[in-house]
Amino acid sequence: xxxxxxxxxxxxxxxxxxxxxxxxxxxxxxxxxxxxxxxxxxxxxxxxxxxxxxxxxxxxxxxxxxxxxxxxxxxxxxxxxxxxxxxxxxxxxxxxxxxxxxxxxxxxxxxxxxxxxxxxxxxxxxxxxxxxxxxxxxxxxxxxxxxxxxxxxxxxxxxxxxxxxxxxxxxxxxxxxxxxxxxxxxxxxxxxxxxxxxxxxxxxxxxxxxxxxxxxxxxxxxxxxxxxxxxxxxxxxxxxxxxxxxxxxxxxxxxxxxxxxxxx
Amino acid sequence: xxxxxxxxxxxxxxxxxxxxxxxxxxxxxxxxxxxxxxxxxxxxxxxxxxxxxxxxxxxxxxxxxxxxxxxxxxxxxxxxxxxxxxxxxxxxxxxxxxxxxxxxxxxxxxxxxxxxxxxxxxxxxxxxxxxxxxxxxxxxxxxxxxxxxxxxxxxxxxxxxxxxxxxxxxxxxxxxxxxxxxxxxxxxxxxxxxxxxxxxxxxxxxxxxxxxxxxxxxxxxxxxxxxxxxxx
Amino acid sequence: xxxxxxxxxxxxxxxxxxxxxxxxxxxxxxxxxxxxxxxxxxxxxxxxxxxxxxxxxxxxxxxxxxxxxxxxxxxxxxxxxxxxxxxxxxxxxxxxxxxxxxxxxxxxxxxxxxxxxxxxxxxxxxxxxxxxxxxxxxxxxxxxxxxxxxxxxxxxxxxxxxxxxxxxxxxxxxxxxxxxxxxxxxxxxxxxxxxxxxxxxxxxxxxxxxxxxxxxxxxxxxxxxxxxxxxxxxxxxxxxxxxxxx
Numbered sequence: 001x002x003x004x005x006x007x008x009x010x011x012x013x014x015x016x017x018x019x020x021x022x023x024x025x026x027x028x029x030x031x032x033x034x035x036x037x038x039x040x041x042x043x044x045x046x047x048x049x050x051x052x053x054x055x056x057x058x059x060x061x062x063x064x065x066x067x068x069x070x071x072x073x074x075x076x077x078x079x080x081x082x083x084x085x086x087x088x089x090x091x092x093x094x095x096x097x098x099x100x101x102x103x104x105x106x107x108x109x110x111x112x113x114x115x116x117x118x119x120x121x122x123x124x125x126x127x128x129x130x131x132x133x134x135x136x137x138x139x140x141x142x143x144x145x146x147x148x149x150x151x152x153x154x155x156x157x158x159x160x161x162x163x164x165x166x167x168x169x170x171x172x173x174x175x176x177x178x179x180x181x182x183x184x185x186x187x188x189x190x191x192x193x194x195x196x197x198x199x200x201x202x203x204x205x206x207x208x209x210x211x212x213x214x215x216x217x218x219x220x221x222x223x224x225x226x227x228x229x230x231x232x233x234x235x236x237x238x239x240x241x242x243x244x245x246x247x248x249x250x251x252x253x254x255x256x257x258x259x260x261x262x263x264x
Numbered sequence: 265x266x267x268x269x270x271x272x273x274x275x276x277x278x279x280x281x282x283x284x285x286x287x288x289x290x291x292x293x294x295x296x297x298x299x300x301x302x303x304x305x306x307x308x309x310x311x312x313x314x315x316x317x318x319x320x321x322x323x324x325x326x327x328x329x330x331x332x333x334x335x336x337x338x339x340x341x342x343x344x345x346x347x348x349x350x351x352x353x354x355x356x357x358x359x360x361x362x363x364x365x366x367x368x369x370x371x372x373x374x375x376x377x378x379x380x381x382x383x384x385x386x387x388x389x390x391x392x393x394x395x396x397x398x399x400x401x402x403x404x405x406x407x408x409x410x411x412x413x414x415x416x417x418x419x420x421x422x423x424x425x426x427x428x429x430x431x432x433x434x435x436x437x438x439x440x441x442x443x444x445x446x447x448x449x450x451x452x453x454x455x456x457x458x459x460x461x462x463x464x465x466x467x468x469x470x471x472x473x474x475x476x477x478x479x480x481x482x483x484x485x486x487x488x489x490x491x492x493x494x495x496x
Numbered sequence: 497x498x499x500x501x502x503x504x505x506x507x508x509x510x511x512x513x514x515x516x517x518x519x520x521x522x523x524x525x526x527x528x529x530x531x532x533x534x535x536x537x538x539x540x541x542x543x544x545x546x547x548x549x550x551x552x553x554x555x556x557x558x559x560x561x562x563x564x565x566x567x568x569x570x571x572x573x574x575x576x577x578x579x580x581x582x583x584x585x586x587x588x589x590x591x592x593x594x595x596x597x598x599x600x601x602x603x604x605x606x607x608x609x610x611x612x613x614x615x616x617x618x619x620x621x622x623x624x625x626x627x628x629x630x631x632x633x634x635x636x637x638x639x640x641x642x643x644x645x646x647x648x649x650x651x652x653x654x655x656x657x658x659x660x661x662x663x664x665x666x667x668x669x670x671x672x673x674x675x676x677x678x679x680x681x682x683x684x685x686x687x688x689x690x691x692x693x694x695x696x697x698x699x700x701x702x703x704x705x706x707x708x709x710x711x712x713x714x715x716x717x718x719x720x721x722x723x724x725x726x727x728x729x730x731x732x733x734x735x736x737x738x739x740x741x742x
Binding site: 078081082083084085103104106107111115117118119121122126130131133134135136 | 291292295361365496
Binding site for chain 2: 584636639640642643646647650651656659660662663664666667668670671674675677678679681682684
């Protein structure tokens with residue numbers, strides 16, 4: 001069956017961990033990259049933000065995206081998350097074109113950003129149940145409780161999100177992003193907004209995510225974090241990828257130096 | 265065969281999503297304790313003011329009363345739905361929905377149904393008052409089809425353009441300016457039909473057909489173009 | 497300094513190069529000449545060739561201006577809608593320039609429709625306004641043009657602005673016939689002065705004058721479209737350059 005039908009049918013039938021495994025096995029067998037971008041351009045109005053992006057992320061790998069503010073990191077993530085449309089070029093997530101199969105891509109992508117993308121007047125549980133319906137998650141109630149427990153919010157389940165602290169809200173945002181077992185996690189500066197305890201809980205979740213063979217693309221300003229978490233380091237400047245290197249071959253000082261060069 | 269099953273499943277998911285968004289919006293409205301009361305009061309006020317501004321005697325009641333009713337509904341709809349504008353001021357709040365794999369048509373439908381429910385509550389309150397205040401010799405039940413179908417057409421246009429106007433500076437001015445010219449057929453048709461209920465006449469053009477056609481046409485168009493208006 | 501220069505030249509090759517090449521100087525020249533000839537001929541015909549109306553007298557000649565201008569005003573809105581649809585399909589901003597040009601010119605023409613219609617009504621019926629279906633539809637169209645231009649003005653030159661404009665135009669163009677129909681039905685209840693000439697038995701000289709006038713104003717419209725399209729193109733170019741430099 002075609003790629004689209006496979007993902008679509010898998011989505012319709014169920015969205016549990018078990019099916020994620022079989023979907024993953026199917027796509028790994030085909031060795032399709034998690035992300036494949038060629039010549040991506042994006043302008044807001046008349047202002048070009050992404051001038052030419054070529055990027056490939058293999059499945060099960062993690063890529064750190066570094067760059068100055070305004071370099072286009074968030075825009076790139078937003079395009080992959082389906083919140084913005086690309087201006088030109090081809091962008092594919094797990095072989096699915098981001099324009100043609102936009103809804104299918106959204107089903108397999110999870111996004112954690114500065115904004116929590118939660119409804120403040122609803123409780124944590126209500127939020128997750130709502131998104132569960134949107135993503136057609138099976139056994140949504142159990143999954144929601146499970147995730148809230150994993151992020152340490154099981155005692156705050158019935159509280160309105162608007163009344164919680166920033167750190168607590170961010171944890172629920174993580175739960176939202178992981179609810180539908182995404183194949184690709186997009187994280188925009190994942191360390192901000194979390195308190196110490198939250199950060200530790202998230203670490204565990206991220207480790208599991210990678211162990212299952214799912215991919216991560218994250219932006220950060222912290223170079224140590226980039227080396228620690230990422231398999232590949234990419235740098236974005238002036239709307240282009242200007243540097244790419246395997247993290248295992250890099251030392252922190254080298255990276256720091258390169259970063260200073262690029263960001264200036 | 266599989267294709268039919270998939271379409272059926274897709275349709276199921278579609279309506280589940282519409283329901284979920286609608287339910288979420290309703291709960292949101294109930295919790296934020298918004299402007300129902302204000303909208304209702306406004307509609308009643310317009311009806312009362314019409315009574316003063318147009319000296320109502322028995323002979324010109326038929327001419328003026330339906331107009332008063334529909335002016336009240338239209339203005340209450342526009343004002344009441346400004347609450348939607350205030351909430352969706354930036355692209356931000358819509359992002360929560362756009363992130364999800366939900367058909368943009370489903371988002372539109374949910375917003376439309378939410379707006380309709382909102383206006384309907386106001387209308388249910390305003391109608392008995394209208395009948396009493398203007399001493400109108402008809403049953404409310406007779407008015408319901410006109411009111412529902414007419415309001416549907418108006419709400420279709422308002423829902424679509426409130427999203428467009430929401431991102432601009434002078435949205436409270438721009439929305440009426442965009443909406444009023446477009447709803448002229450509904451206004452003419454609905455007022456005329458209301459008049460006919462009060463004073464039946466012969467050889468009338470098919471107003472109900474006009475309103476229904478308007479509703480069907482613009483509901484379809486709005487659903488199709490909504491994605492271009494709401495996405496970046 | 498060096499970085500800015502480098503980026504500017506990269507941009508120049510890409511999109512602005514395409515922008516610069518579209519001058520349409522020949523089209524402008526031809527259309528300008530043809531429309532001048534046409535308008536002059538039309539004016540001559542209207543005042544000297546067409547027969548004097550027995551009932552209304554000289555003011556009836558407004559008809560030869562009013563009808564072609566109304567035709568152009570409606571045509572402009574249709575072009576606006578079509579350009580919007582094509583823009584949605586192709587995402588090519590040149591169609592958006594066409595749409596914006598169409599809106600600006602259309603507004604001017606419709607304004608003249610209302611003015612000439614009003615004057616004609618005054619001379620014929622003694623009232624400055626009449627709820628004639630065509631005139632009423634023109635009034636609504638006028639508001640739609642104004643709404644479109646205000647919307648585009650508020651939303652600027654972002655792509656969302658172009659999409660919003662296209663949506664407004666599409667909804668509007670489908671709505672106008674329905675509006676016309678509803679006003680016509682409504683007017684049946686309030687018969688009033690009609691702006692227009694009865695279709696039956698128009699002498700050939702009248703028809704000829706009308707046709708000449710129609711063609712001339714359409715040529716004038718095309719000429720103006722080319723000019724305003726250029727203006728839109730240059731405005732877009734200027735904004736783009738400013739965005740690069742800032």
